Amino acid sequence: MTPAKNILNYSYYPGCSLHASAKEYDESTRGLFKALKIGLHEVPDWLCCGATPAHNVDELLSLSLCAKNLELSNQVDGDLAVACAACFSRLKVTQHRLAENEEKRHQVAYALDAPLALDKPVKHLLEILATDFGLDRLAAAVQKPLSGLKVACYYGCLLTRPPDVPELDDCEDPSIMERVIGATGAETVSWSHRMECCGANFTLSRPGVVLKLSGEILASAKRGGADCIMVACPLCHGNLDIRQKEIEEASGRHYGMPVFYMTQLLALAAGVSTSKLGFGSMMVSPVSLLKEKGLL
Amino acid sequence: MSRIGVFVCHCGENISRTVDVEKVAAEAGRLFGVAYTCDYKYMCSDPGQNLLKKAVAEHKLEGIVVAACSPRMHEKTFRNAAKAAGVNPFLCEMANIREHCSWVHEDRDEATAKAIDIVTMMVERVKRNKKLQPITVPVTKKALIIGGGIAGIQSALDIADSGHQVVLVEREPSIGGHMAQLSETFPTLDCSQCIMTPKMVDVVNHPNITLHTYAEIEAVEGYIGNFQVKVRKKARSVDMAKCTGCGVCMAKCPQKKIPNSFDKNLGFRPAIYVPFPQAVPNTPVIDRENCTWFKTGKCGVCQKVCGPGAVDYTQEDEIVVEQVGAVVVATGFQLYDIGPKPAGSAIEGYGEFGYGTIPDVIDGLTFERLASASGPTGGKIVRPSDGAEPKSVVFVQCVGSRAREKGISYCSKICCMYTAKHTMLYKHKVHDGQAYVFFMDARTPGKGYDEFWRRSIEEEEAVYIRGMVSRLYQKGDKVVVMGSDVHIGVQVEIEADLVVLATAVQPREGADTLAQKLGISYDKYHFYSEAHAKLRPVECATAGIYLAGACQGPKDIPDTVSQASAAAAKVMTLFARNELEREPIVAKVNERFCVGCLACRKVCPYGAVEEKEIRDRSGNLIKVVAYVNPGVCGGCGTCQATCPSKSVELDGYTDEQIMAMIEAL
Numbered sequence A: 001m002t003p004a005k006n007i008l009n010y011s012y013y014p015g016c017s018l019h020a021s022a023k024e025y026d027e028s029t030r031g032l033f034k035a036l037k038i039g040l041h042e043v044p045d046w047l048c049c050g051a052t053p054a055h056n057v058d059e060l061l062s063l064s065l066c067a068k069n070l071e072l073s074n075q076v077d078g079d080l081a082v083a084c085a086a087c088f089s090r091l092k093v094t095q096h097r098l099a100e101n102e103e104k105r106h107q108v109a110y111a112l113d114a115p116l117a118l119d120k121p122v123k124h125l126l127e128i129l130a131t132d133f134g135l136d137r138l139a140a141a142v143q144k145p146l147s148g149l150k151v152a153c154y155y156g157c158l159l160t161r162p163p164d165v166p167e168l169d170d171c172e173d174p175s176i177m178e179r180v181i182g183a184t185g186a187e188t189v190s191w192s193h194r195m196e197c198c199g200a201n202f203t204l205s206r207p208g209v210v211l212k213l214s215g216e217i218l219a220s221a222k223r224g225g226a227d228c229i230m231v232a233c234p235l236c237h238g239n240l241d242i243r244q245k246e247i248e249e250a251s252g253r254h255y256g257m258p259v260f261y262m263t264q265l266l267a268l269a270a271g272v273s274t275s276k277l278g279f280g281s282m283m284v285s286p287v288s289l290l291k292e293k294g295l296l
Numbered sequence B: 001m002s003r004i005g006v007f008v009c010h011c012g013e014n015i016s017r018t019v020d021v022e023k024v025a026a027e028a029g030r031l032f033g034v035a036y037t038c039d040y041k042y043m044c045s046d047p048g049q050n051l052l053k054k055a056v057a058e059h060k061l062e063g064i065v066v067a068a069c070s071p072r073m074h075e076k077t078f079r080n081a082a083k084a085a086g087v088n089p090f091l092c093e094m095a096n097i098r099e100h101c102s103w104v105h106e107d108r109d110e111a112t113a114k115a116i117d118i119v120t121m122m123v124e125r126v127k128r129n130k131k132l133q134p135i136t137v138p139v140t141k142k143a144l145i146i147g148g149g150i151a152g153i154q155s156a157l158d159i160a161d162s163g164h165q166v167v168l169v170e171r172e173p174s175i176g177g178h179m180a181q182l183s184e185t186f187p188t189l190d191c192s193q194c195i196m197t198p199k200m201v202d203v204v205n206h207p208n209i210t211l212h213t214y215a216e217i218e219a220v221e222g223y224i225g226n227f228q229v230k231v232r233k234k235a236r237s238v239d240m241a242k243c244t245g246c247g248v249c250m251a252k253c254p255q256k257k258i259p260n261s262f263d264k265n266l267g268f269r270p271a272i273y274v275p276f277p278q279a280v281p282n283t284p285v286i287d288r289e290n291c292t293w294f295k296t297g298k299c300g301v302c303q304k305v306c307g308p309g310a311v312d313y314t315q316e317d318e319i320v321v322e323q324v325g326a327v328v329v330a331t332g333f334q335l336y337d338i339g340p341k342p343a344g345s346a347i348e349g350y351g352e353f354g355y356g357t358i359p360d361v362i363d364g365l366t367f368e369r370l371a372s373a374s375g376p377t378g379g380k381i382v383r384p385s386d387g388a389e390p391k392s393v394v395f396v397q398c399v400g401s402r403a404r405e406k407g408i409s410y411c412s413k414i415c416c417m418y419t420a421k422h423t424m425l426y427k428h429k430v431h432d433g434q435a436y437v438f439f440m441d442a443r444t445p446g447k448g449y450d451e452f453w454r455r456s457i458e459e460e461e462a463v464y465i466r467g468m469v470s471r472l473y474q475k476g477d478k479v480v481v482m483g484s485d486v487h488i489g490v491q492v493e494i495e496a497d498l499v500v501l502a503t504a505v506q507p508r509e510g511a512d513t514l515a516q517k518l519g520i521s522y523d524k525y526h527f528y529s530e531a532h533a534k535l536r537p538v539e540c541a542t543a544g545i546y547l548a549g550a551c552q553g554p555k556d557i558p559d560t561v562s563q564a565s566a567a568a569a570k571v572m573t574l575f576a577r578n579e580l581e582r583e584p585i586v587a588k589v590n591e592r593f594c595v596g597c598l599a600c601r602k603v604c605p606y607g608a609v610e611e612k613e614i615r616d617r618s619g620n621l622i623k624v625v626a627y628v629n630p631g632v633c634g635g636c637g638t639c640q641a642t643c644p645s646k647s648v649e650l651d652g653y654t655d656e657q658i659m660a661m662i663e664a665l
């Protein structure tokens, strides 16, 4: 697609997970944007954002990785679109920290051996859809309304926190996910654990913690009457989807709760072919749910 | 003038530490027109002032420069000393070498050089000073009190008891404020109504108090001793002179289900109502928004049943003009509304607490109404959702307060104490109930306060958990409180029947608009600012306006009453005089040069500039010029800077003086 035909154009930072364990997030994002005629152009040669490990062991390393990515993103026109909640958080935190701290700015510039170029606006897909593209246009693009599907929108820890950094929505009481998926006709449930931690990368070092925390999230979604959970983070997805069976075994409760990436549901509603949405790679299969709702 | 004395002060070491005071005195001695100089450790002390007086006599001084602290600190002191020595006080000036010099510089040589410059400038100024006489203005010995909570009531009674007239203006249909809503009060647990309502009755019966309830301040003009105040008395729809307070109208009104905000909407009231049975005055008002007559033109029941014929649907708002000499602002506080963030607000909301959506999450004032013997439940503590007695109640302190990231950084001061009180009231009524309190710190300074708090833990068995709450959610008929206990470093969850949030104390809605009408200043939260945090805590920077109670900052009842009595004492001090002396630093118009463009009138922040017609003997208009009312002029000099024909100047700050000061540099 040539940029001229698009309504909006973005540079795109997929991040490591979207090239590996969260391929379906990447595919469905591309599918959705194509259907909405929003240009998405991957930044060449991007690096890992450093994720949680980098900033835990070396702040300078973490800031430098993200600063490098921001510099690289200038090769492509358009604000920087980010899908993964963790990459989004790291990039935003870097802009924030470096804006307020001159000494760190000097250190990072020294580490990169180049002048800093940090100004490109970093936007999460949610913000692009809700604000730049607009909910009205999104609703108008729906070909297969998700009416009848009860969705628990799960924000996790990073999308809106810390208070002054992501500037995506109210930090503790957001509604942007609900508004975006609501545009497809889906019903969003009100539930208690949408902002609680899933256990994140303790999934490797202390899986017991994750089984407990993610288990509470699944239980709360069920209590709220949800058919499925919608996420915007590969790590949350892993904990809620891949670990779901273990959680069920440990707690003796059955959930059978499909966990979708937001773009899987949105692309489905926008009429993108289901073969491009990666439903097959979900551990908790959504097939029977989607069939039941007449969406497959 | 050419015989000037320069007196350089060490201010202990405050000045002499960085400024070579002896050198300053020596250099000043070389200035043309300076006849005497000296330096001394504490110029403001008795020996210091005597030094000045003696020098005036011995050296026949005609002008004085005191090089010391800010004129805000001691100008008055030294001008009085000058006067006592026989020098016109306005020929005495301060050269500020402390705040403007020694306190802000480190390098001794540079600071000394600057101090010499400052002194030189002031010498040039004093040379050109004129002898001025203080302006006198009469004092209207009547006080206006805005707000009829305990603060306003206390001030009103004190001033009225001293024999002066008082006008009390209250926005609501009844006086009483928050204290009328409280159940029992810390630290002694006496019943709020029992100590409050007699004072309310005293107000309405006092021969020296005129009470305007259901009224607001429309406009304020004038200055200390002479304010004109327009009060809008909202249409009550009931004639106060005729109404006997029998209450038949309220009993017969068919609109019975209007939530009563006095009871935090837990109870109901009719469209014609008094907010609570002990209201003062005991005259109902018709809430026109909810009255059937005003909505549809039908009904009229209250008018039919009213024996004395007091109900009057045609009543209109009335404007009353009052002349007063002093104003006490006592508009109190409101509790922070803990719902989601309001659009455009600088303060974040607490959507995560579900206040307004989870019925059993209430605020402290609602708990007071539940616990109050005269409240909607007759003092029985129940859950709003189903009326059941709550067996576990979680109290959360510091909601909105001390939360910089949410927009309010101050401590609300009263909530630690009233939460301790709530746990006690709860335990006294629900013996098998358990109270939990999430708190950051327990702030209980005050006589008998810490003992009170300890009692809630030791005797009433409240469980205090040090930590914050992150979220509240409904689970079945319980409210789950998710929080942390920082002492043992774990996250805790409590399933509660009722959650009470101690929300931040904020100034009343509209506090800023009222301040603009009065010309007083307020802080970023809209609490009114006192003139000096320590030494002038009840006065505004605007003369003749005083502060009492929670409108100036969060306060409990003892502090509120103390401040209210202090404000009253200030008013009485003012009223002890028949005339006031004002500083004669006011603008004067040179009528010969004034072209009557009145640009000065547009810029004057005090509204002091008027139009004046100049006529010849036979009454023909020659020209219109500006006239500055010396009683109103605040001496800011804005007109002087604005006037295109240079025809208005401030006494003591003429262009000639300022130019001379600059040239001296």
Ligand SMILES: Cc1cc2nc3c(=O)[nH]c(=O)nc-3n(C[C@H](O)[C@H](O)[C@H](O)COP(=O)(O)OP(=O)(O)OC[C@H]3O[C@@H](n4cnc5c(N)ncnc54)[C@H](O)[C@@H]3O)c2cc1C
Residues within 6 Å of the ligand: B146, B147, B148, B149, B150, B151, B152, B169, B170, B171, B172, B175, B176, B177, B178, B179, B182, B184, B185, B186, B187, B215, B216, B217, B330, B331, B332, B333, B334, B335, B364, B365, B368, B414, B418, B421, B508, B510, B514, B548, B549, B550, B551, B555, B556, B557, B558, B560
């Ligand atoms: C839940 C709770 C429990 C408390 N418990 C205790 C306790 O046990 N012991 C204790 O010492 N303190 C207690 N307090 C504190 C106490 O309520 C205050 O100290 C006291 O009410 C302050 O009095 P005030 O007159 O300054 O303000 P308010 O009581 O707020 O009165 C202000 C008055 O001004 C009126 N007003 C406002 N704006 C205008 C306007 N523009 N024009 C005209 N009138 C206006 C209002 O209608 C009101 O009548 C408690 C407070 C709360 C919230």
Ligand code: SF4
Residues within 6 Å of the ligand: B249, B252, B253, B254, B255, B270, B271, B272, B286, B287, B290, B291, B292, B293, B294, B299, B300, B301, B302, B303
């Ligand atoms: S006229 Fe209004 S206030 Fe009077 S009884 Fe009817 S509804 Fe009530």
Ligand code: SF4
Residues within 6 Å of the ligand: B397, B398, B399, B401, B402, B410, B411, B412, B413, B414, B415, B416, B417, B440, B441, B442, B443, B502
């Ligand atoms: S008084 Fe206590 S509860 Fe209230 S804000 Fe201050 S510290 Fe928090």
